[in-house]
Amino acid sequence: MTRAARALLLFFLCVGLLWGLDAAFPVPPAPQYSPLVLAADGSVLHAFLNPTQKWRMKTELREITPALRATIIEKEDRYFYYHPGVNPLALVQAAGRNLFGRGRTTGASTITMQVARLLEPKERTVGNKLLEMLRALQLEAHYSKAEILQLYLNLVPYGGNVEGVKSAALIYFQQPPDYLSLAQTVTLAIIPNRPRGLVLGQNNDAIRQERNRWLRRFQQQGLFPNQDIEDALLEPLDVQRHAAPTLAPHLARRLVRQFPGRASVASTLQRGKQAKAEDLTRNYVRRLHELGITNAAVLVVNNRTRAVEAYVGSADFRDALNKGQNDGVQAVRSPGSTLKPFLYALALDKGLVTPKLLLPDVPTNFGGYQPENFDKRCSGEVPLDRALAYSLNIPAVRVLSDLGVPTFTTQLRAAGFRTVAQRAPHLGLSTILGGCGATLEELTNLYVTLANGGNYQPLQWQHHEAKQRPAAPGTALFSDGAAFLITDILAQLTRPDLPVGYETSIRLPKIAWKTGTSYGRRDAWSIGYNKEYTIGVWVGNFSGQGSPALTGSDIATPLLFDLFNTLAYNSPNNWFQPPASLDFxxxxxxxxxxxxxxxxxxxxxxxxxxxxxxxxxxHQKEVLLSADARYAYCRACAPATGYRREMYPNLLPEVAAFREAQGIPYRRRPPHNPGCQLVRGGREKAPSIISPLANTEYVLNKGEQQQLLLSCTTDNEVRQVSWYINDQFLRTAPATERVFFRPPAGALKISCADDHGRNTDIRIVVNEL
Known part of the structure; x- marks a missing residue:
């Protein structure tokens, strides 16, 4: 074998040996960092302890400034960029000093060797020093110099449970590393060698003297301009340990759970808006404690990007007594009346209503469901815009009945309402009054959809998602014309849900908003928007406990207005314009x-x-009258001559019955011709029994002599009705009179016959205890 072949073989044997050793003793795993949630500008909003209960926040390469890099390398390892992890010359010099006792005893550790020791802490012995050197060579083979320097800056100790330059910068100087002054940078560079003797906040004077010593040394070496050094020498050092950043705790916990293992997650939150929203919410709820109201949640959304810019899950995350760690943005609550704008928007698009269309606002039985308005009053008939502005319940239920519950819930499911999607087959007309579950997140995004002309898209939580979101139109839940009409109504100031004292306020924001109050006054809502922002507010108790004072208008809306005045005071002074799809x-x-x-x-x-x-x-109907105006004729029974024509109000039976019961005067048509055989016995306009409810079981207390109410609505020609119980005559009464009777126990058939011979039957069951 030639010499060259032997050398080549030896080379491959060495490479194989090194590869085998590298595989047998792999590089230590990356350190476990403290999870961070960042604001949109990259600043740290919230930091968590790492799994070993240390503050070890990852310093990114971009945060290592030239000053920090130069200071660390000059102080720790000036030949860092020239050696393979171990500096042979430094080893010889250190061995000589240690052997002959000349100068300070040192270990000649390079930055790479210190990284190896920090990754695998061991007792300082000669054997461990050799292993440290081997690890340093291995690290140099796996990482670039920049990555090794980054690892060093992330692992250096600063006393206690603080590790890494970024952790120290934020906890002691409340600034990220790339925002530090030269004096602060040098301060952080000198502490790792003596983390127990130089403790920031305790040994500030000693640290300042050591800092200035190194600054003068750097000046002699020409590392920084003289003026920068002189300015740094004059900078005082008055620092103390601060708490790690804790803004947006609910969203931070949500994002960290959603992306486990990430060192940092960039959110869309705006740091200034988040801090102000938290302060406003916390201080506002403090004033409500005496009313038995202990919590609130707030969501602020940028309408253009759908990015969430402030997220307040509770008034105080640390308030364990009032369940402050619950997230009110995600909590499923009764939405009260907050869904009404979307019902009317869908009804507008279906051609069922227009803003000035009059809707009946009278006591109505919708197949066994009898809603009431919030103030227990009825107006007879109201235009749609007033019904929405005054948040009347009965007209809303009537429109939902006409639109159809499945149509409404299908659109809510398309808008991401998870609870509605789960319960859709079981939802009824009560859905529009809060009979379904919804979250502040879902409701706020629906109002963002209104602000965006009916186009729906999910909210954005992560910064890169909001930045890279395609300009697609999203899902069209309703038309831009319907969205504008609803916005126009919700921007009116002549409405009962304007908070007391805001009528003449010069700080009243130009917004469209809607309030809501759940049954039992357990939830108060107020959600508003302008062209730039949508803000959703929920106020209540996480325990579900209600409060007599808890209403959307009195409790939630003042906080909504304060948020708009504080967070969106510089929004452009523009408003929504009618789209081309509308006309007059x-x-x-x-x-x-x-x-x-x-x-x-x-x-x-x-x-x-x-x-x-x-x-x-x-609204008026021609009626054929007898010559003496005592009777009205239909076309079938009108005589050839001797009658006259007059116009009478053409009211719905329930509206006519309401006016009669309330004593509201109106021109009532005469009774129908008693001799007419065509309509006698007909059922097309038979009385409608509204009390009791058909197919219902009533439980009465035997000792209290309780009674049931008999009530009906009839055609406006009807004057009297007759009531029957189990086909036994009870009594005759005016059509609008409320009749009470003591029912026998058991199954009952209740019949109502009007003076035209038309009859209606229902069945109920009465039990006595």
């Missing part, structure tokens, strides 16, 4: 429909061309 038309003031033949009072209303109903107004 004249409508009758009596009904809100396009004018018919007898509509002298007209007003202007928006409508969606090609979508909104063109059914003309018929």
């Amino acid at each position: 038309r004249l409508v009758c003031a009596e009904t809100g429909r396009p004018p018919g033949e007898n509509c002298p009072n007209q007003l202007i209303d928006y409508f969606l061309p090609g979508v909104s109903s063109g059914l003309r107004c018929q």
Whole structure:
């Protein structure tokens, strides 16, 4: 074998041996870092202890400034870029000093060797020193010089449980490493050699003297400009240990759980907005404690990017007594009336309603469900815009009944309502009044959808997602025309949910907003938006305990206004403009429909061309009367001569019954011709029994002589009705009278017959205890 072949063989044997040793003794794993959640600008919002309960925040390469790099290398290992991990010359010099006792005893450790020791701490012996040197050579083979320097800066100790330059910079100087002054940078460079003797906050004077000694040494070496050194020498050192950043604790915990193992997660939160939102929420809830209200949650969203810029899960994360660690942004609560704008937007797009269309607001039985308005009052008939602005319940339930619950819940599912998606087959008309679960996150994004012309997209939590989000239109939940009309209504100031004292406030923000209060006053909501931002507010108790004072208008809206005034005070002074899909038309003031033949009072209303109903107004109806005006004729029973024509209000039976019961005067048509055989016995306008509820079981207390209410709605021609219990006559009463009776126990058949011979039956069961 030739000499060259032997050399080549020897080379491959050495390479194989090194490869085998590298595989048998792999590089130590990367250190476990403290999980960090960053703001949109890259600053640290929230830091967590690493699994070993240390503050070890990862210093990124971009955070290693030239000054920090130069200081560390000059102080620790000036030949760092020239040796393979071990400096032979330094080893010889150290051996000579240690052997002959001349100069300071040293170990000639390079930065790479220190990294090896920090990754695998061992007792300082000659054997371990040799292993440390081998590890240094191995690290140099696996990592670049920049990566080794980064590892060093992430592992150096600063006393206690603080490790790494970034941890020390944030905990002691409350700044990231790349924001430190030269004096601060040198301070952090000198401490790792004496982490127990030079403790920031305890030995500041000694640290300042040592810092200045090194600054003068660097000046002699020409490492930094003289003026920079002189300025650094004059800089005082008055530092103390601060708590690690703890902003946005709920979102931080959410993101860390979502992305386990990451050293940092970049969020979309704006640091200034987050801090202000937390302060406002905490201070506001403190004032509510005496009312039995202990918590609140806030979400601030940028409408253009859908990026969440502030996220407050509770008033105080550390308040264990009031369950402060619960996340109110994700908590499923009753949404109260906050879904009404979306119901009306869908109804507008279906052509069922327009803003000035009059809706019945009277006690109504919707197949056994009898909603009530929040103030227990009814208005008879109200235009849609007033029904929404005043958050009336009965008109909303009627519109949902016309639209269909499945149509409504399908759109909510498309908007990411998870609880609605789970319970959709079981939801009914009560959905619109809070009978379904929703979160502040889901509701706020629906209002962002309103602000974006009906286009829905998920909210953005991570910075890179918001930055790289495609400009796709998203899912169209409703039209831009419907979105504008709802916004126009919600921006009105003449409404009952304006907080007391805000009527004349010069700081009242220009926003569209909607409030909501859940059953039992357990949840108060207020969600508002302008062109730039949408802010959602929930106030309540995580325990579910209600409070008499807890309403959306009185409790949630003041916080909403304060947030807008503080966070969005410099928003552009512009507002939403009507889209091209909208147009104007004249409508009758009596009904809100396009004018018919007898509509002298007209007003202007928006409508969606090609979508909104063109059914003309018929608020008056021609009636054929006998000569003495005692009876009305239908076309079938009208005589050939001797009758006259007059116009009468064409009211819905339930509206007529409400006016009668309330004593509201209106022109009532005479009773129908008693001799007419065509309609006698007909069921097309039979009475509708609204109490008791059909197919319902009633439990009465035997000792209290409790009674049941009999009530019905009838055609406005009906004057009297007769009530029957199990086909036994009970009594005759005016059609609008509320009749009470003591029912026998057992199954009951209740019948109501009007004075036209039309009859309705229902069945109930009565049990006595």
